[in-house]
Amino acid sequence: MPELPEVESVARQCRDAIPPLLGHAIGSLELIWPGVVDGVEQERFLQIVSGRIIRSVSRHGKYLFFGLADGNDLLFMALHLRMTGIVRTGDAQMQPGPHTRMRIGMDSGATLFFDDPRKFGRVWLVNDPTEVINSLGPDALEICAGEFASRIRQKGRQLKPLLLDQSFVAGIGNIYADESLFQAGLHPLCNTRILDDAGIGRLYQAVVSVLQEAVHAGGANIDGVFKAGEYAVRVYGREGRPCVNCGRPIEKIRVGQRGTHFCPFCQPMP
DNA sequence: CACTCTACCTGTGCGC
DNA sequence: TGCGCACAGGTAGAGT
Numbered sequence: 001m002p003e004l005p006e007v008e009s010v011a012r013q014c015r016d017a018i019p020p021l022l023g024h025a026i027g028s029l030e031l032i033w034p035g036v037v038d039g040v041e042q043e044r045f046l047q048i049v050s051g052r053i054i055r056s057v058s059r060h061g062k063y064l065f066f067g068l069a070d071g072n073d074l075l076f077m078a079l080h081l082r083m084t085g086i087v088r089t090g091d092a093q094m095q096p097g098p099h100t101r102m103r104i105g106m107d108s109g110a111t112l113f114f115d116d117p118r119k120f121g122r123v124w125l126v127n128d129p130t131e132v133i134n135s136l137g138p139d140a141l142e143i144c145a146g147e148f149a150s151r152i153r154q155k156g157r158q159l160k161p162l163l164l165d166q167s168f169v170a171g172i173g174n175i176y177a178d179e180s181l182f183q184a185g186l187h188p189l190c191n192t193r194i195l196d197d198a199g200i201g202r203l204y205q206a207v208v209s210v211l212q213e214a215v216h217a218g219g220a221n222i223d224g225v226f227k228a229g230e231y232a233v234r235v236y237g238r239e240g241r242p243c244v245n246c247g248r249p250i251e252k253i254r255v256g257q258r259g260t261h262f263c264p265f266c267q268p269m270p
Numbered sequence: 271c272a273c274t275c276t277a278c279c280t281g282t283g284c285g286c
Numbered sequence: 287t288g289c290g291c292a293c294a295g296g297t298a299g300a301g302t
Contacts, residue, residue, distance in 0.1 A: 001295065062296080082296050083279085099280095118279045120296070157272070166297080174295065225282095225294090256274075258295070 002081040003062060004140055004171030005214035006228040010087045011059040014066075017089040019110040025053050026068070028105035036101040036114065038122040048125060049077060054106070058129065060139050061170025065129045076126050079114070085121030088113040133170075140171035141211055148204045152192050159195075159203070160188035160255045172207065175220055175236045178261045180207045182235040187269040188253075188260045194270055235261040 002010070014021055029050050034042040049068060052075075056067035064079040064087075081087070088094065092109045102123065104112040114121065126132060138147065148169070155162055162168055163177040172180065181188050184206035186199060195203070214220060218229025222237050234244050239252035243263040253260050 003296095080296080083294080084281090116279095117281065118295095120279060155272095161273080164296085259293090 001173055001175055003173035003176050004211055006219040007059055007062050008215050009219050011057050013089055014057045017110055019091055019108040021054050021106055021110050024106045024108040025051055026104055027107040030103040033101040036123055038124040040125055060133045061136050061166055063132055076129055077123055078126050078132055079123050080121055082120035084118045085116040136166050136170040137168045140169045145204050149200045152200055155192045157192055159186055159190050160260055174258050176210055178236045179210045183210050185267055187267045188255055188262050190270055
């Protein structure tokens with residue numbers, strides 16, 4: 001499940017691709033499954049994007065933005081991987097897979113595939129990334145402790161749904177919400193109203209350290225289920241198995257329709 | 271405002 | 287072996 005660390009890995013992969021994407025023109029563009037394009041007709045999408053030079057690759061939360069230039073005209077291709085989207089980069093010999101939805105071929109010889117077995121992921125066009133970012137909270141790795149605290153004090157919500165709310169902070173999904181709450185020693189159903197300053201500080205530090213560690217590791221590794229990098233989850237998907245802190249079994253409950261994993265002993269309800 | 275539910279999807283793993 | 291089905295979840299949008 002691509003969340004902030006996995007999307008950051010994709011952004012870096014695109015920036016560092018060999019042959020390069022950055023600074024080169026899109027020579028060919030193929031919508032193998034046209035439904036991948038949102039908000040604009042596929043013919044128009046192809047017409048607008050083809051031939052443009054990729055000037056930048058940026059990220060906010062789980063959204064990717066490719067700056068596409070045509071002379072002085074600049075627009076952005078936004079990309080969201082949703083549940084199961086994958087970006088692959090390589091040379092012209094790289095082969096599409098059974099779930100490849102879009103193919104971009106560069107005049108450098110570079111190729112970019114967007115694969116997504118569940119067809120949840122989407123690409124679309126915006127004149128400026130702020131069109132998307134304006135509806136999101138600050139990026140989870142950009143926000144400072146003070147802003148995090150002031151935003152959380154404006155809310156009266158359970159911590160788990162709050163962390164998943166992209167308009168609160170952008171980039172945290174189900175995996176890193178559970179991991180952050182475990183790291184902070186906070187119960188997923190704990191309400192923000194009963195969280196003191198120390199608790200808010202612990203949660204902020206937990207979010208930052210978990211995400212930074214995961215970015216450094218290139219994304220999560222959930223044995224047998226999902227592997228983007230080498231970040232080993234401590235609670236997510238580990239129901240019934242011993243807590244890495246206390247050895248008691250991890251529990252799984254449902255919070256807002258989401259599977260939620262936590263240690264009842266290390267994350268007591270205040 | 272907080273929350274719940276549904277739709278969108280398909281690979282996986284379970285019970286029978 | 288094979289079938290049917292619940293399950294996984296990010297987001298949008300509608301409803302409570």
